[in-house]
Amino acid sequence: MxxxxxxxxxxxxxxxxxxxxxxxxxxxxxxxxxxxxxxxxxxxxxxxxxxxxxxPEIEVVEGCPFSCDPEDLQGLCPHCRERLEQEGQLPRTRRxxxxxxxxxxxxxxxxxxxxxxxxxxxxxxxxxxxxxxxxxxxxxxxxxxxxxxxxxxxxxxxxxxxxxxxxxxxxxxxxxxxxxxxxxxxxxxxxxxxxxxxxxxxxxxxxxxxxxxxxARVLIMERWEEFTRDPERFTERFRPETEALVSRIVAARERISEVEIPEEMLYAIAKKTISLGVDGHRADLTMARTARAHAAFQGRTRVTEEDLRVAERLALPHRLRRQPFDELA
Missing domain, CATH: 3.40.50.300 (P-loop containing nucleotide triphosphate hydrolases)
Incomplete structure (x- = not known):
C-alpha cells in the first residue's frame, strides 16, 4: 500500500x-x-x-480492533481479557x-x-x-x-x-x-x-x-512547492526540529505527573472564571490541566503565571457568555 x-x-x-x-x-x-x-x-x-x-508509535495488542494497550490490563476489551485468560499472554505489535x-x-x-x-x-x-x-x-x-x-x-x-x-x-x-x-x-x-x-x-x-x-504567505507557497517536488528530502530537512519537538513532548508526558499547582494559582483561576461570569466549574478544571501541561512542556515542575496566561487564552474565550468589555460598552 x-x-x-x-x-x-x-x-x-x-x-x-x-x-x-x-x-x-x-x-x-x-x-x-x-x-x-x-x-x-x-x-x-x-x-x-x-x-x-x-x-512515537504505540504498542497495541495484535489483531485487536480496539487498539488495546497490552500493558494496561485494567483497560483491556472483553476480547483481549478472554484471550489473556486462555493464552496467558497477548501478542504485541507497534503502529x-x-x-x-x-x-x-x-x-x-x-x-x-x-x-x-x-x-x-x-x-x-x-x-x-x-x-x-x-x-x-x-x-x-x-x-x-x-x-x-x-x-x-x-x-x-x-x-x-x-x-x-x-x-x-x-x-x-x-x-x-x-x-x-x-x-x-x-x-x-x-x-x-x-x-x-x-x-x-x-x-x-x-x-x-x-x-x-x-x-509568511510566500514562505508557505515555497515550502509547499518544495514538499510536493521531493517529500522525502523536504521532510529530512526538518528532521532535527521534528526530533527535538518529539523529545519535548515525550519528556512532558513523563513529567506532567510531577507538576504542582500552588494554591495561589488555583485561587487565581477561580477568581478569573468568577470575574468573567463563566458558568459551572469545567473551565476551572480545564485551566488547571492546561496550565499543568504547558508547564510540563516548558520543562517545569511548578505552574507559573505564564502557564496560567496560556491556559486562560485557550480555555476561556468560548465559555464566555459575553465578551469581557460588553457591559462597559
Missing part, C-alpha cells in the same frame, strides 16, 4: 495557537480536545495529521498513531459501534461491530464542520471523550470498551455555531485565519 506523504509539523508556518493547543492535548488528553474555529484553507486538517505522524475522521453523514451506530441483537438474544453471544470511536482509541478523532453534526451525535461524542469509555446498550444487551482520544472539531462560525452547552464541553478553543504577512 502506497503511503501518502505527510507535511512535516515543524515546517508549518504560523497558526502557533492551534499547534500549541493540539500539543497540550497530546501531553494530557484529559484536557478535553480542541475546537478550531475559522475559515477554510488555513491548514486545520494538515496540522492534525502532521502532529499524529511525528508522534503509528491514527487520525480518524468522522463524516457528517455518520450514523450513531457508525460512531459508537453496533450490537448483533439476534446473536445475543438467541445464542447468548456478544457480537459487537466496532465503530469509529474504537478506531480512534489512543489517537485523534477529527470532526470537520462539527457545528453541522446532529446535536445528539455531538452529545454522544463529547460524553465518550470525557469518560474515556464507550458504552453501548441495545435492548438490555451491553458492551463497553476504552475510547481515549484527542478530539479535534473544526467549524466555520458563519455556517452556524454550536450550542453553549456543547461549546463548553470542548477543552480548548482557538480561532484561525489566513496569515496577513506577505512574507
Amino acid at each position: 502506497i503511503k501518502r506523504p505527510v507535511f512535516p509539523f515543524t515546517a508549518l508556518v504560523g497558526q502557533e495557537e492551534m499547534k500549541l493547543a493540539l500539543i497540550l492535548n497530546v501531553i494530557d488528553p484529559g484536557i478535553g480536545g480542541v475546537l478550531i474555529r475559522g475559515e477554510k484553507g488555513t491548514g486545520k486538517s494538515t496540522v492534525v495529521r502532521a502532529l499524529a505522524d511525528i508522534l 503509528k498513531v491514527r487520525v480518524v475522521e468522522l463524516p457528517l453523514s455518520a450514523t450513531e451506530d457508525r460512531l459508537v459501534g453496533s450490537l448483533d441483537l439476534e446473536a445475543a438474544l438467541t445464542r447468548g453471544e456478544r457480537r459487537f461491530e466496532p465503530g469509529l470511536l474504537a478506531a480512534a482509541h489512543r489517537g485523534f478523532l477529527y470532526v470537520d464542520e462539527v457545528n453541522l453534526l446532529p446535536d445528539h451525535l455531538v452529545d454522544t461524542l463529547l460524553d465518550v471523550a470525557a469518560m474515556g469509555v464507550n458504552f453501548v446498550e441495545r435492548e438490555g444487551v451491553s458492551f463497553a470498551h476504552a475510547a481515549r482520544f484527542v478530539l479535534v472539531g473544526t467549524m466555520n462560525p458563519e455556517e452556524g455555531d454550536l450550542r453553549p452547552q456543547l461549546l463548553d464541553r470542548f477543552g480548548l478553543c482557538v480561532t484561525v485565519e489566513g496569515l496577513k504577512d506577505p512574507r
Whole structure:
C-alpha cells in the first residue's frame, strides 16, 4: 500500500495557537480536545495529521480492533481479557498513531459501534461491530464542520471523550470498551455555531485565519512547492526540529505527573472564571490541566503565571457568555 506523504509539523508556518493547543492535548488528553474555529484553507486538517505522524508509535495488542494497550490490563476489551485468560499472554505489535475522521453523514451506530441483537438474544453471544470511536482509541478523532453534526451525535461524542469509555446498550444487551482520544472539531462560525452547552464541553478553543504577512504567505507557497517536488528530502530537512519537538513532548508526558499547582494559582483561576461570569466549574478544571501541561512542556515542575496566561487564552474565550468589555460598552 502506497503511503501518502505527510507535511512535516515543524515546517508549518504560523497558526502557533492551534499547534500549541493540539500539543497540550497530546501531553494530557484529559484536557478535553480542541475546537478550531475559522475559515477554510488555513491548514486545520494538515496540522492534525502532521502532529499524529511525528508522534512515537504505540504498542497495541495484535489483531485487536480496539487498539488495546497490552500493558494496561485494567483497560483491556472483553476480547483481549478472554484471550489473556486462555493464552496467558497477548501478542504485541507497534503502529503509528491514527487520525480518524468522522463524516457528517455518520450514523450513531457508525460512531459508537453496533450490537448483533439476534446473536445475543438467541445464542447468548456478544457480537459487537466496532465503530469509529474504537478506531480512534489512543489517537485523534477529527470532526470537520462539527457545528453541522446532529446535536445528539455531538452529545454522544463529547460524553465518550470525557469518560474515556464507550458504552453501548441495545435492548438490555451491553458492551463497553476504552475510547481515549484527542478530539479535534473544526467549524466555520458563519455556517452556524454550536450550542453553549456543547461549546463548553470542548477543552480548548482557538480561532484561525489566513496569515496577513506577505512574507509568511510566500514562505508557505515555497515550502509547499518544495514538499510536493521531493517529500522525502523536504521532510529530512526538518528532521532535527521534528526530533527535538518529539523529545519535548515525550519528556512532558513523563513529567506532567510531577507538576504542582500552588494554591495561589488555583485561587487565581477561580477568581478569573468568577470575574468573567463563566458558568459551572469545567473551565476551572480545564485551566488547571492546561496550565499543568504547558508547564510540563516548558520543562517545569511548578505552574507559573505564564502557564496560567496560556491556559486562560485557550480555555476561556468560548465559555464566555459575553465578551469581557460588553457591559462597559
